[in-house]
Amino acid sequence: MHTNTIFVLQALTLTAACFFSSSMMAKSLAITLDDSPRSATGYFDGPTRAKELIAEIERHKLPQIAFFSVGNKADGEGKKRLIQYANAGHIIAHHSNTHLDFNKHSLSEYIADFEQAEPQLNTLPNYQRWHRFPYLREGDTQEKRDGMRRYLKEKGYLNAYITLNNYDWYLESLFQKAIAQQQKVDFEALQKLYVELIIESIEYYDQMAVEYLGRSPKHVLLLHEMDITALYLGDLVEALREKGWKTIPVKEAFHDDIADYQTKKVFKFNPGRIGEIAYDNGKRKGLWHHSLDETYIKRRFETEVLGNLKH
Template sequence: MKLLLCALFILMCFSVHCIPHKQIALTLDDSPRAAGGYLDGPTRAKMLLSALKEHHVHQVVFFSVSEHLHGEGLARLKAYGDAGHLIANHTHDHPDFNTVTLAQYIESFEQADRALASFSTMTKLFRFPYLREGNSLEKRDVMRKVLADHGYRNGYVTVNTYDWYIENQFQNAIKAGHIVDLTRMSRFYVDMMMQSIEAYDALAVNVLGHSPKHTLLLHEMDIIALFIGDLITALKQKGWQIISPLDAYQNEIATFVSDEILPFNPGRIGEIARTQGVTKGLWPQALQESYLEQQFQLRVLHAQSPSN
C-alpha cells in the first residue's frame, strides 16, 4: 500500500510540476490607436488595464505609433506605461515598407525612437508595421543594420491574427445600427483568436519539435478592451501560461534570421517553416477575411439565441 501511495504521489508531482505549460506573451500594436467608435479612448484604456490586472497579467507590450502622441492619445499611452506595461517602437506613421523608400522608413523609425524615449518603460523592441520587413535585399539588410545600430531587437510575432478585421466588423455593425450581443461577440472573437493560436502552435511543434515561447499579435482597440479577459480565461483553460514579453523574446527562435526576402511575412514560425519547405498553413483559416465575414454573420448578427 505504501508503495502504491508513493507511486501515486510521484505521478501527481510529475503532472503538476514537470509537464511544462505552453507559454504566450500578449503584444498590442498601433497604440494609441484611434478611438471614438464603441468606446472612447479613456474608457478603452480603463477597461483594458482593469481586465489585465483582474486576470493577473502584469506586463504586456504596446508597440506604439508616435504620430498619435498628443492629447488623449498621449495620456492613454502614459497610463499604460504607468501601469508597468512596456512601450515599444512601431514607427511614427505606420508606413508600408513595400511602398515607401528605405530613407522614408528609417526616418519614421527614428522619429518614433525619439518620441518614445521619454516613457519610463520604453524597451528597444521594434515591430515592423504589417510585419513587412523589406521587399528587396537592400531594404531588408539595411533596416536590420539600422535596428542593430540603435540597440533594437526585432519584436516578431509567432501567432499572427486578424483581430483588426474583427474590430472592423464590430465597429461597422454598430455604425449600421445593429444591436450586437456582446456575449456572442466575445465567443466569436475568442474562438477566432484560439484557432490562430492553436494552428501556429501546431505548426511550431511540427517544425521545431516543441512549443516555443509565443508572442501573440493583438491590437490596442475596443474589442481587446471588451474581451481580453475572456481570451485570457480561455488560454488558461487550455493550459497556456501568460508570460512577460521580455521573457518571450529570450526564446531560442529570437536569434533566427531568415535568408528569404518576404514582402508578406507570416510571422516567425512561418519564416522558420519556409526554411524546411513548408508552405501550407502559414496563414490559418482564421486569418482569411471571407471566413471571418461568414462566421461573424452567422454567429454574431444572425444568431437566434445566446447558445448558438
C-alpha cells in the same frame, strides 16, 4: 533486488517521466498590443478604452504586456493613454511614426519615419528599444530587409517578432461598422467568436512550431489596442488558461532561442517567426491559417453576431 526497492525505483521513474513530459508540453505566451494609441471614436472613446483595458488586465492578473506605439499618435489624448498604460506597469515600444508600409517605401524613407517616432516615444515611461514592423513587413527586397537588420542592430533595437498571428483588427472593423450603422450586436456571441478565432490561430501556430521546431516556444501573441480587446481580453486569457496555457511577461518571451533566428527568405508578406521557421524547413502552404481570412471572419460575424438578431 528487494521488491520494495524495485517499486520505489519504478515510482521515481514514472514521476520523472511525467515531469519531463509535462515540461515539454508546457505552453506559454506573452501578449503584445499593436497600433497604440489606436483611433477611438466608436464604441469607446480613448479614455474609456484605456480605463477598461487596464481594468481587464488587472482583473485577470496578466503579467506585463507591451504596447507597440505609433509616434504621430502619441500626442494629446493619445499620449495620455500611453502614459496610463506605462504607469500601470506596461511597456511602450516602437511601431514607426506613421504606421508605414515598408513594401511601399524605400529603406531611407522607412528609416526617416523610424527616426521621427523616437522623440515622441522614447521619453515615455517604460520605453523599450523594441521595434515591430507595421503589417509585419520587414522589407520586400534583400537590400531593404538587410538594411533594416543592420540599422536596428546599430541602434540597439530588438526586432520584436511575433509567433502567433490573427486578424483581430478585422473583427474590430466589422464590430465598429455595425455600431456606426446602429445594428444590434449580440455581445455574448461577439465575445465567443473573438475567443474562438484567436484560439484557433494560436493552436494552429503552436502545432506548426512543434512540427518544425520540435517544441512549443515562448510565444508572442499579436493583438491590437482596440475596443474588443478591452472588452474580451480577459475572456481570451481565461479560455487559454483552461487549455493549459500560461501568460508570461513579454521580456521573458523575447529570451527564447528563436529571438535570434533570421530567415534567409525575403517575405513580401511575413507570416511571423513560426511561419518563417516552417518555410525554411520546407513548408510552402498553410503559413496563414483560415481564421486569418477576411471572408471567413465576415461570414461568421454576420451569421453569429448579427444573424441571430435579425427578426
